[in-house]
Amino acid sequence: MRSLALLLIALNLAFLYWHTFHREPAAPVFPSTEVNSHPGAARLVLLSERDEQSVYEPVGAGLRCETVGPLMDPDAAGSLQAVLEEQGALAGLRTSSREVVSAYWVFLPPQANRQAALQLARTLTGRGLEDLYVLNEGEQRNALSLGLFSEHARAVRRVRQVEALGYAPRIEARFRTQTVYWLDLVIPEDRIGSVFIPNGLGRMDRPCPAEVDVTGR
Missing domain, CATH: 3.30.70 (Alpha-Beta Plaits)
Structure with a gap:
């Protein structure tokens, strides 16, 4: 019994000693991994940081x-x-x-035949109308050409002149590239x-x- 008591006392003394004098080892200190450790060096920016911080300028700005x-x-x-x-x-x-319009053509539509077109031309000439002729071919064969004008206003004046004689001339624009x-x-x-x-x-x-x-x- 005495021996057991002495053993318990010895164990308590050992625990007290360990708790008083034992210290946990200090955590190791490693060098910093900061890339910008040298003056003048550019700091590495992660992709996630760049997306948040960058302002993108579209091509053509300015x-x-x-x-x-x-x-x-x-x-x-x-x-x-x-x-x-x-x-x-x-x-x-x-x-x-x-x-673009290159000219304005004033004309009387084709007549039934050439004889009718020539007769109309003689009639108009006899009434004082000049500068006209009968077309001999093409889609407007037997029409009476009353003039080709570079200005629309001049073409309109010609139309009014012929209308005053009782006819109905037309204006057709001519184009060029x-x-x-x-x-x-x-x-x-x-x-x-x-x-x-x-x-x-x-x-x-x-x-x-x-x-x-x-x-x-």
């Missing part, structure tokens, strides 16, 4: 894009292109085709105030191209 024209003369178009590029714009020259010239401009923001477009030309905004090189402009 540019003005427009189309100027049309110009009818290729030399005038080339000269204007050179002037605009000197002012700081990028000026691309392109062409397009369009149908015309080549016109356009300048597609790309103007850097810092040059907008320096680029001057001559009065009388049409100006239309247009989307800026996906890529444009303004180096040196």
